[in-house]
Amino acid sequence: MDTIKTIKELAAKQFGGEADAIDENAPVDQLGIDSLGFLEFLFELEDAMGFPIPQESVAHVRTLRELATVIDELIAARPAAPA
Amino acid sequence: MGAIAPIGASPGECFESAVCGRSGVERVPAELYTGTASLAAARVRTDISGYWPAHQRAQLDRAAQLALIAAAQAIADAELYLSDEESLRAGVYWGTGLGGATSIEESYRQLLLGSGRVRPTTVVMGMNNAAAGQISIANGLRGPLLNVSTACSSSATAIGEAYRALLAGYADVIVAGGSEALITDGNLRAWDAMQALAHADANDASRSCKPFSANRTGIVLGEGAAALVLEREDRARARGARIHAELAGYGNASDARGISKPDADGQVRAMRAALAEARANPDDIDYVNAHGTATQIGDVVETTALKCVFGDRARALPVSSTKALHGHLMGGTGALELVLSIGAIGRCVIPPTAHLEEPDPACDLDYVPNQARATRVSAVMSNSFGFGGMNAVLVARAYQS
Numbered sequence: 001m002d003t004i005k006t007i008k009e010l011a012a013k014q015f016g017g018e019a020d021a022i023d024e025n026a027p028v029d030q031l032g033i034d035s036l037g038f039l040e041f042l043f044e045l046e047d048a049m050g051f052p053i054p055q056e057s058v059a060h061v062r063t064l065r066e067l068a069t070v071i072d073e074l075i076a077a078r079p080a081a082p083a
Numbered sequence: 084m085g086a087i088a089p090i091g092a093s094p095g096e097c098f099e100s101a102v103c104g105r106s107g108v109e110r111v112p113a114e115l116y117t118g119t120a121s122l123a124a125a126r127v128r129t130d131i132s133g134y135w136p137a138h139q140r141a142q143l144d145r146a147a148q149l150a151l152i153a154a155a156q157a158i159a160d161a162e163l164y165l166s167d168e169e170s171l172r173a174g175v176y177w178g179t180g181l182g183g184a185t186s187i188e189e190s191y192r193q194l195l196l197g198s199g200r201v202r203p204t205t206v207v208m209g210m211n212n213a214a215a216g217q218i219s220i221a222n223g224l225r226g227p228l229l230n231v232s233t234a235c236s237s238s239a240t241a242i243g244e245a246y247r248a249l250l251a252g253y254a255d256v257i258v259a260g261g262s263e264a265l266i267t268d269g270n271l272r273a274w275d276a277m278q279a280l281a282h283a284d285a286n287d288a289s290r291s292c293k294p295f296s297a298n299r300t301g302i303v304l305g306e307g308a309a310a311l312v313l314e315r316e317d318r319a320r321a322r323g324a325r326i327h328a329e330l331a332g333y334g335n336a337s338d339a340r341g342i343s344k345p346d347a348d349g350q351v352r353a354m355r356a357a358l359a360e361a362r363a364n365p366d367d368i369d370y371v372n373a374h375g376t377a378t379q380i381g382d383v384v385e386t387t388a389l390k391c392v393f394g395d396r397a398r399a400l401p402v403s404s405t406k407a408l409h410g411h412l413m414g415g416t417g418a419l420e421l422v423l424s425i426g427a428i429g430r431c432v433i434p435p436t437a438h439l440e441e442p443d444p445a446c447d448l449d450y451v452p453n454q455a456r457a458t459r460v461s462a463v464m465s466n467s468f469g470f471g472g473m474n475a476v477l478v479a480r481a482y483q484s
Contacts, residue, residue, distance in 0.1 A: 013137075014137060014138050014141075015136070015137075015138045016136050016137070016138070033138075036142065036203060036204060036207065037138055037142070039203035039204075040138070040141060040142070040202065040203050040204055042203075043200070043202055043203055046200075047198075
């Protein structure tokens with residue numbers, strides 16, 4: 001799964017604009033997302049991913065790229081789905 | 084002035100509907116209500132989803148959205164441009180009964196019946212003062228801010244308290260008004276459980292609210308917002324503002340009797356206080372916009388109170404309830420009704436009480452039945468009475484420099 005693509009598409013849907021135009025390395029506050037808006041974004045992302053994102057895991061996340069790294073780690077740490 | 088209501092998306096549209104008898108009431112759609120009664124409600128039909136980008140709208144309860152629209156209209160209408168320094172003496176006084184209760188209801192629905200998760204925006208959307216805060220933020224109003232919650236008199240009380248704050252010199256200009264948006268399953272069921280709601284008229288649901296009529300069956304819940312820019316006279320004159328009217332008096336008195344049952348005594352004292360502050364005699368009032376919710380008891384009690392205050396003048400005094408058309412906007416209703424009352428001053432037309440089909444012997448005043456009346460209107464009274472016995476009365480008159 002292309003995590004950063006999912007994140008950018010969700011960000012575009014929630015905050016407007018084109019997914020490709022979003023700078024994944026820019027601090028999220030420079031994308032016009034305030035702290036409450038980011039929490040709301042994480043809430044939607046949990047729905048999209050289908051698993052909870054613990055607060056402590058994203059406490060130091062500054063960019064969407066960093067967020068994608070955290071999500072990939074969470075995916076890797078999850079038990080494999082039964083076949 | 085600004086308004087977004089079931090009968091229009093501006094003060095002008097609302098006034099025209101009130102005069103022409105255009106109703107904003109309709110049968111409650113089945114998808115909105117799980118109860119068994121046949122109910123009517125008055126919803127804002129204007130599509131407001133395009134006013135904000137989705138992520139901003141996601142932080143605004145519907146009541147705050149309507150509030151922001153009404154406030155923006157009022158500020159534009161007043162051509163209010165404030166310097167940084169002036170904004171420190173510009174306030175917001177806002178009335179709402181239950182604030183963002185729709186968001187709280189939705190969060191409980193999700194928590195208990197849905198995803199089991201609660202959105203991070205629930206607190207800032209649900210809190211009672213959300214609309215007041217959002218108006219202040221959107222317009223850079225940095226002076227005194229007050230959120231008033233006195234049930235159905237909330238916005239009338241907010242306007243009255245804003246008026247007092249201006250007189251006392253705490254601010255130079257205040258955006259005052261109120262909003263409510265509670266056409267939800269939970270709220271409809273709660274009001275229905277009190278047996279306070281009107282039955283939907285079987286022949287024509289738009290005629291379900293019948294104030295002062297013998298066949299009235301109760302309240303029709305409405306939603307919407309209205310706002311007024313109140314300004315100190317010296318400042319308004321100095322900047323050459325177009326002045327719609329002078330707010331001349333405010334009365335606030337409580338019944339101290341029943342939590343939901345109205346009482347004439349408190350209403351009488353609120354009306355008398357407003358008249359006294361306006362230095363007006365009963366003969367000076369050309370029109371009363373009644374609270375007139377169309378409950379059996381409420382309309383009789385208000386009629387009794389009006390007779391007590393106006394004496395011999397009462398039978399010749401035009402009184403109407405515009406709620407027949409826009410429903411009961413709860414915390415927002417007093418502001419909308421003051422906007423309509425001031426409209427009557429400006430246009431010299433009194434909006435009627437619509438759907439007054441069967442005179443009630445216990446309601447024997449001139450309710451301006453069904454037809455608007457063209458006449459000189461230089462002073463008006465607007466009554467708002469809330470649960471808890473909280474009565475707020477405003478008197479406004481044509482501005483004369």
